[in-house]
Amino acid sequence: MSYKAKLRSKAMQTATNSVAMLAMVTLLLASARVIGYALALVAFAGVIWIAAIKSFATTMPAQLMITVGLLADYDPGADIARPTLFATGIVLGAIVVTQPSLQELVNRQVMRIAHLPGYRQDGQLVVLPQVLYVANIVLIAGLAVTVLAKASLWPLLVAAIVECAGVGFVAVQALRFQLRGRTQDNAFRAALSAYDPKFAVYFTGPENTEYQLLMWLPYLERIGERFVVIVREKQASLTFAKATSMPVIHAPAIHHVEESVTDSMRVCFFVNNGAKNSHMVRFSHLTHIQLLHGDSDKASSFNPVTVMFDRIFVAGQAGIDRYAANGVNIPADRFDIVGRPQVESIAVTDASIADTPDGSKTVLYATTWVGLYTDTNYCSLAYGERIVSALLARGARVIFRPHPYSARHPASVRQVARIDQLLAEDAAKTGRQHLYGEAATGGMSVFDCVNASDALVGDVSAVATDWLYSAKPLALTNPIGLSSEAYESDFPLARAAYVLDEAVTTLDDVLDKLLRTDPIAEDRRMIRRYYLGDFPPAHYADAFVDTARRYVLEDHVLRADIAGRTVDNFEPDAPEDEAALDEGVSDSDENMARA
DSSP: OOHHHHHHHHHHHHHHHHHHHHHHHHHHTTOOHHHHHHHHHHHHHHHHHHHHHSOGGGGHHHHHHHHHHHHHHOOOSSGGGHHHHHHHHHHHHHHHHTHHHHHHHHTOOOOEEESOTTOOOOOOOSSOHHHHHHHHHHHHHHHHHHHHHTOOSHHHHHHHHHHHHHHHHHHHHHHHHHHTHHHHHHHHHHHHHHHOOSEEEEEOOOTTOTHHHHTTHHHHHTTOSOEEEEESSHHHHHHHHHHOSSOEEEOOSHHHHHHTOOTTOOEEEESSOOGGGHHHHTOTTSEEEEOOSOOOSSGGGGOGGGGGSSEEEESSHHHHHHHHHTTOOOOGGGEEEOOOGGGGGSOOOOOOGGGSOGGGOEEEEEEOOOOSSGGGOOOOGGGHHHHHHHHHHTTOEEEEEEOGGGGGSHHHHHHHHHHHHHHHHHHHHHOOOOBOTHHHHTSSOHHHHHHTOSEEEEOSSHHHHHHHTTTOOEEEEOTTOOOHHHHHHHOGGGGGSEEEOTTOTTHHHHHHIIIIIOTTHHHHHHHHHHHHOOOOGGGTTHHHHHHHHHHHHOSSOOOOOOTTOOGGGSOTTOOOOGGGTTTGGGSOOTTGGGO
């Protein structure tokens, strides 16, 4: 969650608690009941909103104040009902105030393992905590209805007692799982040793970055040796468990990582520069290999943090040169050129763009996101409407595929919506079958979009590098306003593209070259080899698979002589946030649909 999102969440929580307190005070004073119930309704909506996006337990104070206020407004009508009122208050209060403790007990740091032969983990909780949380909401709503209707509290009390029993049962079961943890650990170690994995794949990253590993799993499986996937985040582990039959280990704590490493492992692969990578890199008997999750001229593809890995796999010579060009000194013999195996599904064409009639050309407009810093904002959405309008004026069919993280930036959301509307209006008017929205991002992979297009207008990102493999023409945007010389120096891929300036004054000229003349077609094929290696198309992915297998099967562990690399160089408890992920969540627009 970004800083702004956290700030909004905290503000919402404070506002909800404040409104709940006002509602409670108003109802306690038995004055202005209408206002009291209106405030309680607003606070109740806030509770539901916070529970949906954050944590139900954080809404405990607001729930308690709403409950107290409603109970205070209840008129028992007869003394005989007062014990029922008291009992209802005690049971409801107990359910509400124990929510944080229950959540902490249920969400304790515990390993979860999928697909490990010979290992059977304790079953899941009989009653999901989420069911109890929803029941809490229903009980408070039922209390409000009961108070307003001046009905008997007995049905509500019985329901509360049933839920209270459910809370107790879940707590006891969760505690039992925790107490049995040591036995489970021993069984896990025995099963893992018997499985005898030859290598590991390590992943850490915030939500929605699972694509970084998903794109590599099919090729790691082609190595043909047993391996395990060690994952630090629960949601990611669930995603990977569905994507592979190999054992997936959710290791939330650093000691869980230690328990997941065996003497039989020789290699560990990484796909980003997440802060928690240091928890794994410290195992010196392993050869640590960084794959990254895309190849581009962005800063994330020459991050100095990469120096801590024994080997760095790159797609082509460009992947080596950009480190030195940007002052990151890594010996050349630490790199392996293995191509970018994911592009094997891209169709290569030798046809000229001029052979395609103007009215039948399809252009992919693929944008990156704004990034974490102003000076690395390569996103062109600010003038995306002008680009798309110019393409439509030339009769092109447009596939519009913005980066999924565009949804995190309010301005980008508005810009994407306007472009979607522009394409919808043109489709209704001309009948051209443009692709945008869910059709282009959920229904197709990025490589499907590449194969369906004749040309690309893109930002500086891995999509542009992958596009090179198709041999089709591309244009790059320059939203940060660099001079032509500086742009080509910072982003050598520009030598294979037609560059659109920041003011979009060169748009017509760029589109003429992109869609008609394509004067640098031959240069682009040479630069393709520089970026993506020179491997036979029929066996392109074998370069990665064969190189990776060589390290996995080596009789002795190959180690690079890394000066000054010790465990002490790395902070084991480094905080994890999106900025720590090498800006890595921004580096690759590719393969999002595979996630």
